[in-house]
Amino acid sequence: MRVFGEIEGIAVGTEFASRAELAASGIHKPIQTGISGSESNGADSIVISGGYADDEDYGDYIVYMGQGGNDPVTKLQIADQELTRGNLALVVSYIRGLPVRVTRGLRSRHRTYRYDGLYLVERWWAEISRSGHKIFRYALRQINEKAVSTPSGELPLPTGSQEPDRVKSYTTRVVRDTAVAEMVKKIHTYQCQVCTELIQRPGGAYAEGAHIRPLGRPHNGPDTADNILCLCPNCHVLFSGWAFSIEDDGSFIGGMSGTLVEHEEHAVSRDHIAYHRRCYQRVIT
C-alpha cells in the first residue's frame, strides 16, 4: 500500500547508505526511478539527486524535473517527456494536495541519501529543455517550515541562499481536505453538488470537500461522509461564507437557486444541514 506523508519511525534528517536501504525504509520504494507514484493515486515520494541538470534546489523550495526522455548514460535529454506514469502522478499530487516525501542524494565521496521531509506540489508546467525537448517541471514547497532542510551537500545553506526575492503575500484562503473528503469527491466524480460544475484540467478534475458543520471548536462537526459536500471552489466559498444554505428537501435558500445533487452512495445528514442553516439564518437576519 502506498503511504502518503510521514513513515512511522523515520525522522526527517535520517540518512541512508544506499538506494536499497532507502527503499527498505519505505521512504522511497523504487530503486531506480526518482518519482514513486501511480497515475491514479498520485506520487508519494521523490529523490532529488542531481542526475538532472534542470533541477533547482533552494532548500525549502525545489524546482524538480519530470522523468523520461533522457539518455541513461549521458543524462542528456534526447526525447520529449510524456504526461504519464511518474509525471502524471505528480500532477495528481498537485490536484489533490498530497504530501510528497523528498529525499536528497548527498554529494559525498560515497553517495548517501537523506530524507528531508514533506513537500507540496505548488505548481507544474511544461517547457522546452536546452536540448529542444519538452520536459515537465514541478515547484515543490516544504510543508513544515520548522524542519529546515538544506540542498544536496554536507553544509547547510548560508542565509540568503534560499529562494530569493520572495514577494510578500497574504494567505487569503487555505483549502484542507481529509481522506473522507477525498472519498466523497470520488463518489461525485468531482462534480459540484450545488451548481453541477466540473472543474476539468489536464491531469484530472478538481473539487473541494466542504464540511457542512465545521470541524474544530466550537462546532465540532465530525469528519464523516454525511457531513461533507463535494463542491467547486466557487460554491465552497459561498457555502462557507454564508451566501446561501440548504433546506431539508435539498433546495437552496439565499443567493443560490436549485437543489442539492445527491448520490445514493453518499447520504447527507439533515442534522448537519440544519446546523449550517441555523448559522446562516443568524448571520443574515
Add this chain to the structure above:
Amino acid sequence: MRVFGEIEGIAVGTEFASRAELAASGIHKPIQTGISGSESNGADSIVISGGYADDEDYGDYIVYMGQGGNDPVTKLQIADQELTRGNLALVVSYIRGLPVRVTRGLRSRHRTYRYDGLYLVERWWAEISRSGHKIFRYALRQINEKAVSTPSGELPLPTGSQEPDRVKSYTTRVVRDTAVAEMVKKIHTYQCQVCTELIQRPGGAYAEGAHIRPLGRPHNGPDTADNILCLCPNCHVLFSGWAFSIEDDGSFIGGMSGTLVEHEEHAVSRDHIAYHRRCYQRVIT
C-alpha cells in the same frame, strides 16, 4: 495609517504594562475596544482579555466573540450584536486573508498585556448567546507555528491542552494575495475577468489575484498589476492548472469560451499572456 502584520521593532512576546502603553507601541491602538479596524479596510488587531465569557483560547487557535450588545458593568449580553464596525472589520479580514495581531491580557495581579503574534480569521459565524442574544464569533489560527504562544496566564499550556482532536488533513490549495493583487481586485470590483462571476457574500465580495506569469523561480513573474488577473476561484483553478489560456486579442483558447474582460485602469501585459500561453501549449500538445 492602519498597519497590517508585524509592527517593526516589536517582537512577539513583548509585554506592556497598560492598554495605553500597548496603544503607543502601535500593536493595538484603541484604548478601550477589543477590535481595531475599519469596515472598509479590515481589522488589524484584537485584544483577548477574558472580558467576554464566550471567548475560547487554545493558544494557536482562538474562538473570539464580536463586540457590542453587552452591559459595560456586568459584561452580560443585553442586546444583539450587529455586523458593523469591528465585527464587520473582522469579516473583511477573513475575506481578504489579512493578518490580525493578537494581544492577550495576562491574568496577573496588575493586569499586563502580551503581544502574541499574527493570526488569520479562518471562519466566522453568528450564534445565540446563553442570554438569548445574537453574537458574532470568529475562529482565528496562528500564522507562524514557530512562535508558539500560550493563552492568557503566566504558564505555558501543558501539552494536550491545545485544540483537541484536530482532524488530519491535506492542504489542497493555498491562495496567497499581494497588496498589488488587492488593488487589481478593487479596480474590477471583485468581478471575474474571465467568466464575469461575482462571488458576493455577507460582509463583501470575494475574488483571487492570479499572477499570469507565476511568481518565484524559475518563472520570476513580477508582482505588478499588468501581470495579475482578478479571477473567481473556479477560473483561477482552471487558469493556473492549464485548462485554458488567452490570445493577445483577449479571446480564450482551450476549455473556455469568451474574451477577457478588461478595464481601462488596468492594462494586462501581452508579454505575460504570451508566457502563459506558451506554457499552456506545451502542456496540452
